[in-house]
Amino acid sequence: MTTQSSNTLAVPDSTGSRGTRIIGVLALLSMAALALFGLVLSPPDASQGEVVRILYVHVPSATFAYIGCFLTTFGSAMYLWRRSRWWELVAYASAEIATVFTAIVLVTGMIWGRPTWGVYWVWDARLTSTAMLLLLLLGYLAVRRLPADHEVRTRRAAIVGLLLVPNVMIVRQSVQWWRTLHQKPTLLANGVGAKIEGLMLFSLFIGFIAIGLVFTWLLIHRFRLAWLEDQVDEAGLDVAIAERRAEGAAS
Amino acid sequence: MVRLRGAVALLGRFPALAGVDLDVEPRRVVLLRGANGAGKTTLLRTLAGLVAVANGEATVLGVDLVADRKLVRHRVGLLGHATGLYDDLTVGDNVRFWGRAAGAETDDVEHALTRLGLDGRLRSVAVSRLSAGQRRRTSLACLIARRPELWLLDEPHAGLDQDGRDLVDALVREATAAGATVILSSHELDRSLQLADEVITIAGGIVTRDESSGAS
Amino acid sequence: MVRLRGAVALLGRFPALAGVDLDVEPRRVVLLRGANGAGKTTLLRTLAGLVAVANGEATVLGVDLVADRKLVRHRVGLLGHATGLYDDLTVGDNVRFWGRAAGAETDDVEHALTRLGLDGRLRSVAVSRLSAGQRRRTSLACLIARRPELWLLDEPHAGLDQDGRDLVDALVREATAAGATVILSSHELDRSLQLADEVITIAGGIVTRDESSGAS
Amino acid sequence: MLHDALLIAGKDLRLELRSRVALNQVLPFALLVLVLFAFALDPDKSALTQATPGLYWIAVLFSALLALQRSFAIEAADGNRDALRLSGLDPAGIFVGKVLAVSVQLIVLEMLLGIGVAVLYTTRIEGWGLLIVTSVIATASIAAAGTLFGVLAAGLRVRETLLPLLLLPVLAPVLIGSTRAFEAALNGSPSEGWPWVGLMSVFALLYIVAGVLGFGPLLEES
Amino acid sequence: MLHDALLIAGKDLRLELRSRVALNQVLPFALLVLVLFAFALDPDKSALTQATPGLYWIAVLFSALLALQRSFAIEAADGNRDALRLSGLDPAGIFVGKVLAVSVQLIVLEMLLGIGVAVLYTTRIEGWGLLIVTSVIATASIAAAGTLFGVLAAGLRVRETLLPLLLLPVLAPVLIGSTRAFEAALNGSPSEGWPWVGLMSVFALLYIVAGVLGFGPLLEES
Ligand code: HEM
Ligand SMILES: Nc1ncnc2c1ncn2[C@@H]1O[C@H](COP(=O)(O)OP(=O)(O)OP(=O)(O)O)[C@@H](O)[C@H]1O
Ligand SMILES: Nc1ncnc2c1ncn2[C@@H]1O[C@H](COP(=O)(O)OP(=O)(O)OP(=O)(O)O)[C@@H](O)[C@H]1O
Ligand SMILES: [Mg+2]
Ligand SMILES: [Mg+2]
DSSP, X not given: OOOOOOOOSOOOSSSOOHHHHHHHHHHHHHHHHHIIIIIIISOOBTTTBGGGGGHHHHHHHHHHHHHHHHHHHXXXXXXXXXXXXXXXXXXXHHHHHHHHHHHHHHHHHHHHHHHHHXXXXXXXXXXXXXXXXXXXXXXXXXXXXXXXXXXXXHHHHHHXXXXXXXXXXXXXXXHHHHOOOSOOSOSSEETTTEEOOHHHHHHHHHHHHHHXXXXXXXXXXXXXXXXXXXXXXHHHHHHHHHHHHHHHHHO | OXXXXXXXXXXXXXXXXXXXXXXXXTTOEEEEEEOTTSSHHHXXXXXXXXXXXXXXXXXXXXEEHHHHGGGGGGGEEEEOSSOOOOTTSBHHHHHHHHHHHTTOOHHHHHHHHHHTTOSSGGGGSBGGGOOHHHHHHHHHHHHHHHOOSEEEEESTTTXXXXXXXXXXXXXXXXXXXTTOEEEEEOSOHHHHHHHOSEEEEEETTEEEEEETTOOO | OEEEEEEEEEETTEEEEEEEEEEEOTTOEEEEEEOTTSSHHHHHHHHTTOSOOOEEEEEETTEEHHHHGGXXXXXXXXXXXXXXXXXXXXXHHHHHHHHHHTTOOHHHHHHHHHHTXXXXXXXXXXXXXXXXXXXXXXXXXXXXHHOOSEEEEESTTTTOOHHHHHHHHHHHHHHHHTTOEEEEEOSOHHHHHHHOSEEEEEETTEEEEEETTOOO | OHHHHHHHHHHHHHHHXXXXXXXXXXXXXXXXXXXXXXXXSOGGGXXXXXXXXXXXXXXXXXXXXXXXXXXXXXXXXXXXXXXXXXXXXXXXXXXXXXXXHHHHHHHHHHHHHHHHHHHHTTOOOOOHHHHHXXXXXXXXXXXXXXXXXXXXXXXXXXXXXXXXXXXXXXXXXXXXXXXXXXXXXXXXXXXGTXXXXXXXXXXXXXXXXXXXXXXXXXXXXX | OHHHHHHHHHHHHHHHHHHXXXXXXXXXXXXXXXXXXXXXXXXXXXXXXXXXXXXXXXXXXXXXXXXXXXXXXXXXXXXXXXXXXHTTOOHHHHHHHHHHHHXXXXXXXXXXXXXXXXXXXXXXXXXXXXXXXXXXXXXXXXXXXXXXXHHHHTTSTTHHHHHHHHHHHHHHHHHHHXXXXXXXXXXXXXXXXXXXXXXXXXXXXXXXHHHHHHHHHHHHOO
16 A cells, blocks of 8 residues: 655654653643633633633634644545545544534533523524534544445545535634624623733633643644554555465465 | 556455456456455456556556546446346336446447347336346346446356356357457356356455466 | 145236245255246245235145245245345344344354354454355355254355355255255256256246256 | 344344444434524524423434434345344334334433533423433334334335335324423423323323334335 | 436436325425424414524425435445446536436425415515525525535445435525525515525535535545
8 A cells, every 4th residue: 555645743653752742741831821820810800700711711722623623624635635644634633623622612612601691502603603513523523433444434524524614614604694692703802892911811822822732732642543543454454465365375 | 458467456454356467368258266255346346447456557448547447437347246227217217327328329228128138028117126137137238238348247147047148158259259358257167167268266366377278 | 845836926016926836845955947037036935924925825834824924934044135134233243143033042153154154254244345155155154043944045056156056055955954945946057956856947937847856 | 022122122232333323423413403493493582492392302303213214224235124024033022122222322312412402592401300201201102103114114215205204293292292291391380291291101102002013014015 | 417417317307207206205294394393383373483484494404305315315226336437427417417306306395395384384475586596596505515415425324314414514504594585585675685695606606516526536435
């Protein structure tokens, strides 16, 4: 089998490596810093009080969920175009991580919504389109995990992945027009319009870094796991060919 | 016509073909023999451009299968284990549909139906109501309506009665006479050894014996 | 064992059996021969209690099929064109499931798998990945795990390799030796004429020739 | 019969464990139906929150349809019907086995969907006893009626379209009953709900009996 | 390509003429869904009549799902995928042909269902131009996206469950768009409806292009 991989990472022999250990440590440190700034040092919001602290996880998670989706679509495109197994695994890994982060956005948002809006859920544009995003991702994963041959699953999943971002955009657009209740997409207006500044802005910044590191760490590990599985299969392939030929020679 | 060198074909992750070398000259009748699971069906499907060649070289009818295996498809005719017929359409409709899809004229279709003895009552019977052998005949009619250059017959005698078997042999001889090449797999050696110019034995996804002299 | 008198069987509105007379003594091997569409499959399915006898008399294993054909079913084993296996289950699971459904013990199941050569790699392969012959072997394994009193084999040799064919013949001989009766249909006359004690020719849904002497 | 039922249920559940269809496909579909309704019905107009029990049961019904389709897609292999008839399995056992397997999947689905609905439509959950009993009985009804009509449609090449058509009208009473019972439970007036449960029990019983008796004859029809 | 498309569409429509599945099964199913909603949502009229366009389009969507299931059940014969690949038919032609056949059936269904809704929910119909354009574009979108995901799910033994899961979230914008456009038309303010028609056109175009390009590669995967 020829595997053209636009291989930037060397073939890993375990999911961990020095690089990921550093990222892991940095992620832990930044999470600690996030806890410190987010929970202790940053002031409660003028209008929303303590609950505003969810923001520091909520918003970065959403951003990285989107990044995961883009990676999935891009990886799928590269797979279909260049036959790159490497990119296929990137697409799969990031879809899984994006699903997790979308779920985090939903959960944190709902926890936040309860004190803010009095309910866990409203049928607002952003919320609804996030829910649809989760469902689109679940659709991709359902195809990728089909009980069928590897090639069948990856190729079909890639087409779903390719359509992921366009679909998300169309869904968002339509839901946007449909109704809007959620925060306007601006970092500066929050809740009832209070500005984010000073320590709050800094905490959010740390949130982005921390969540970003976690995202990266998870992605690399998930990718490497998939890659190693692939390698095992690949190595198995030579053995399988040898066995099969032996079977023929024996008869 | 056909030239394979170390051709590997994967079904899922299983190397159904594990490095096949094969040369077939035009207008020959080649018999593939081998145990169940040896890889005969996979080889025929690979030659038809349906299964990807994962490794090695493969040229069929001048088309490089590694580069673009789609180009060979409309020039071959494959009679497989599965028929791919539309169960709810009649025999006539099925042959007409698959024939026209491959660019056949009405005459070709009629000729195919007549040849296979499907022009009587059976013509307007839905495929779902056919007996096993009748279904197989319909599938064969679809094949000859296409007038392929390369015939790939996977156990063509199976399920057919004595007349049907004779008919298959006659069709194969006519095809080679008209310039086509025929590769067939079979477990029915008596009949097919007589038909074949060459006999290739497959086992474990490789060619283990190549008798280009023929056994007839 | 089997006694039909003027048995008529309808598929839809079509009289696939148009008045069949048939007598089979215990421990015999009976070959049904006939052209495609003659009614061999329908006759076997009727004997298995799957197709209703619309007219005439029919008794199989002492059960009157006209009165209640269900009673005969668990005592016969039918190897049909279609296998009825669960595609997503493995070979082992399939044989176990169908075996246990018919009341077979684990030993019977193991024995059946071993006998058909399905106890190696193939045991844990999903049926959807099998070759045509391997699928047929699985189907046969399900049959012998049941230990039926009456074996109804519809083209048992079709799709099997030389070993498989020999195995079928051996199984048939063992079955009759153990007291079972075998009725098989086949287009492969060389082999099956040797196997059979009696040869029955069917055409157009009736028995046209009954050679109870056998041809071997 | 019990032996046969367990054999069949075991086989179906083993297939589910292998393929994860209910988990990866039917469950997300159920959530999907919930969200879709929010699209179609204008959420502002309070119709949505009022109709929560109804929407929940509609979502369950459509997902059950999918689960049943799957349950009979498994049996769609060429010659499977012949094999079942020859198997010596008691038709009543086959029926009970398939009902069991579908019910197990549905119960899990209902629990997860319940959480989804409670959150999405902001429902406060009360009257647990009534809710649980209603769910169990409704599930039994759906699975029993579904399996009965499933085998009726199975083996035909129009299975995919015929089953929904046959099943939905038959299940309308279950839909109404369970919706009303849920409404009663959530309104804190469970006493109004129990009569519905009674009605549904009759229905479930009817279909279980019909299935146990009728599965055999239906299996006969090729 | 056109020749191939017409061949395929002709075959599908001939099969429909023979089996009458769309007529005898899908259409009654659509009506059934409408009636079911009336059960599930309190027949407290006002909610129902307000939501008429939404319910209409949900009914269309679920029926379209059935029509698509049928469209690919036809192609489910053993070896059919091989036969199509060997046939020499242009994959784009196959795609267009199947889209055409489904669209024809859907348009008929929508018309009949429209009459049903108008009668059942006593709706006065206005703004014909917008209604018709919306229907045509929505139908094209549904058929195109449905055929693309249909072939994606085809050839797998989980086709019945996978198709709804993939298709419905993707069609949510079409559902919203056509619902809003219908509301606008029925309210006598068609100008509010046209932007939705625009959005749906983009969608339809995207999926037709994706289908024409992607059908071939999808057909390749066995
Ligand atoms: C389940 C409920 C919620 C979901 C699914 C959700 C989803 C999202 C998403 C997807 C984003 C990223 C938006 C983008 O970049 O386009 C976001 C951002 C944000 N959310 Fe939420 N949210 C929820 C609840 C809330 C609540 C209750 C609040 C506070 C009242 C809130 C405040 C914000 C803020 C301030 C942003 C940043 C806005 C920006 O600058 O883009 N969210 N939310
Ligand atoms: N997806 C798959 N995964 C694993 N093994 C597979 C898969 N598909 C096929 N196989 C195996 O590939 C082998 C080749 O099968 P093939 O159909 O080519 O055999 P064949 O020579 O035609 O046999 P037969 O005479 O029985 O028709 C078989 O052993 C089969 O078990
Ligand atoms: N539903 C039906 N309607 C009309 N005719 C039918 C129907 N089902 C089967 N037939 C016809 O019944 C006849 C008997 O078929 P049967 O399968 O018994 O033949 P067979 O002897 O087994 O043939 P083969 O050797 O091809 O397997 C066939 O001619 C077939 O066309
Ligand atoms: Mg083969
Ligand atoms: Mg037959």
